[in-house]
Ligand SMILES: Nc1ncnc2c1ncn2[C@@H]1O[C@H](COP(=O)(O)OP(=O)(O)OP(=O)(O)O)[C@@H](O)[C@H]1O
């Protein structure tokens with residue numbers, strides 16, 4: 001098992017910078033998830049760690065040893081590809097045993113290890129089949145087995161669940177998590193699915209356009225997003241964001257949304273140099289009340305019932321906001337309603353830098 | 360052409376910096392390509408150089424290159440009535456064979472693209488001439504049309520037709536016509552293959568859509584099949600021009616250019632100059648003329664395929 | 674129109690061409706089974722008097738045609754091995770790696786395809802003569818390889834491109850060196866493509882006439898097509914019964930092999946070569 005340190009990593013294709021000065025320290029036994037929108041460079045970064053892409057600048061160290069110039073063969077990492085990349089001409093047993101065979105293990109040894117892994121992954125009955133005769137979930141497990149069989153220093157996953165249906169994905173998520181618990185192997189997991197990120201990660205790395213936006217535990221990221229991008233990327237439905245003006249006077253403050261609201265009183269806001277802010281409230285933290293005497297109001301556009309939750313989509317000034325509520329809401333379109341929230345759940349970001357205002 | 364040879368490796372070397380990581384660097388890629396390139400440059404590139412040189416020098420019968428003679432070899436060739444006759448006949452040969460091939464191949468490809476019983480067998484038979492050496496095809500046909508003992512006259516006679524001992528190859532016009540027909544026969548398989556490749560790439564849904572739009576099948580042929588097949592026909596056309604222009608065994612074996620050089624084409628002319636008469640300078644000049652013509656065709660081909668590749672990328 | 678009716682129409686339309694294609698085969702078969710006196714007579718028939726196999730025996734045991742077949746085989750196998758040996762690495766590099774000057778290289782190979790060996794035959798002959806290789810099978814093996822290699826590179830390239838790259842990458846990560854991944858993962862997967870390419874090259878080499886004719890100038894080294902054509906060049910009565918037996922021997926096995934890869938040619942080569 002191993003720690004992995006990325007220091008000032010950069011990747012360029014010609015003049016285009018794909019990965020821009022990324023530094024991440026991954027501890028031994030940690031399960032780190034890389035998330036970010038499509039094309040932000042997650043796969044590229046993972047492939048650089050694996051040794052499949054060259055590094056334009058910076059260093060990658062595994063257990064303190066710089067591996068920039070070491071080929072993928074000798075980094076002793078395992079990788080599960082999005083396409084699984086099972087060898088079509090080999091059976092399940094041969095696929096799983098391949099890494100051991102390359103290391104010159106005896107037939108006996110290979111047989112034993114393969115049986116053990118197959119047992120863990122419930123593949124015993126499928127050992128003689130070729131990949132084309134396996135279902136998506138089974139293929140995914142064979143790919144896992146091939147990664148597990150040689151106890152690598154770390155596991156790399158590139159969206160391994162994206163080809164599965166929702167139910168199987170949920171199931172595999174739990175299995176992967178349990179597997180990680182029992183093996184305790186350092187893992188880097190790429191996904192663009194925020195549920196996977198939130199539920200599986202010890203720590204999440206949020207990337208955008210080749211840069212790291214924030215690193216932290218799932219709840220840290222959810223509760224204290226470092227900037228507008230992270231706030232908007234995590235959480236479903238998406239956080240409500242609005243430009244607002246912050247007016248602070250000795251110990252207390254008021255917030256006025258540009259979209260149209262009266263000054264809302266905020267207690268406990270420390271004096272802040274920022275006057276112009278982006279304010280965010282998660283849909284779960286908003287409550288619909290009668291509009292009388294409320295500073296923030298909107299008109300109902302749409303009410304969605306998902307069963308346990310109700311999503312109310314409203315127009316606040318020219319912006320669309322969402323409120324998520326656990327109680328059934330009986331509202332009609334065009335109805336004017338008031339919105340209230342607990343100021344401790346408010347997120348404030350500087351309007352110019354989009355960075356979080358700490359408080 | 361020699362320009363390409365020279366610049367390709369040089370540009371390659373300047374960019375060739377290998378990565379330390381064991382990932383393939385450009386230098387390694389060049390090592391993999393080197394044997395292929397070396398073989399090709401040595402066996403094709405050197406003779407090109409040698410032929411160019413011989414065409415510009417005075418060359419003895421035994422192949423000793425003597426003094427520079429400028430364009431004298433070319434002048435001699437163009438003054439040779441046999442050369443001019445061969446050139447004229449080359450045009451006739453190429454145009455007739457290529458046009459005939461396309462005329463025969465398009466309907467055959469269209470039929471073979473239909474779904475009918477025994478299609479695989481029919482395809483195999485149509486492609487059969489491709490599998491056999493042109494030389495052997497020529498030999499067999501030379502026997503088939505043999506006046507006294509050939510199976511063609513035997514069959515025609517059996518049908519009661521007056522071809523008992525008709526000497527098909529004795530008359531130059533008839534001989535050339537027969538050679539052209541055989542040329543068509545052996546070019547059809549390759550052409551049909553290309554056209555079939557094109558036809559199978561036309562999605563069935565296009566026809567369904569036009570059928571729904573109420574188009575009759577003749578109309579969908581004109582508006583769908585033909586336009587989509589056109590690029591493949593162009594490529595088949597150019598490649599056939601190149602192959603037929605270069606075709607040697609049929610004429611060489613069936614009539615050896617005779618009677619009285621009336622079936623000679625440039626390639627048989629060049630071969631005779633070199634290996635029968637030992638006029639190496641003449642032969643080299645003739646080769647250069649052919650080479651220049653081929654290069655033009657090759658560039659046309661490159662242009663066509665590039666244009667089509669660009670279209671496919673959209 | 675039912676499929677049966679359509680089939681009838683299709684076969685009827687094709688039949689004139691099919692007849693012309695098959696006519697020489699019928700001639701070969703009929704004549705090769707005849708005895709000499711059956712050919713040089715006034716009343717000839719398609720059917721031979723009896724199933725006479727003596728022509729084949731005479732050809733091989735007395736005329737030395739067995740040696741011509743052996744020469745052809747040696748040359749074709751040699752040319753196939755050599756051209757694949759250089760074409761496989763090249764095609765691999767062209768599909769899998771960043772090759773400097775790739776466009777120029779592809780164009781160069783394409784142009785070499787367009788140049789007939791006969792245009793350069795004088796130069797070729799002189800070059801091999803310089804190295805003392807005229808009258809050596811090796812010269813034809815090398816010449817064939819050089820001229821058939823470009824096509825092999827294209828065919829292989831179009832097959833190689835269908836093998837997903839991440840299979841090899843997975844093998845590298847599993848601990849395989851580049852060479853080992855190539856041998857254990859890549860090669861087994863493109864074996865069908867390599868076999869088709871090999872057969873195509875073999876057939877081309879087997880059938881080639883002009884280079885073999887020019888570079889091998891002794892009767893003992895002639896290849897099958899050259900010897901067959903040579904046999905028609907005699908001043909005496911041409912022994913058509915023997916010649917037809919020879920063409921049958923030299924062409925039918927190859928035609929069968931060729932027919933076996935026919936369906937790969939239609940999809941793969943035509944498009945691969947065209948692009
Ligand atoms: N060979 C290349 N040349 C130039 N640009 C490339 C190359 N490979 C990838 N890119 C670019 O690098 C960026 C990052 O690609 P990458 O595959 O890492 O994205 P990703 O975050 O994994 O996206 P996804 O979630 O869609 O898989 C993309 O904008 C892509 O276009």
Ligand SMILES: [Mg+2]
Nearest residue numbers: 042043044158
């Ligand atoms: Mg990706």
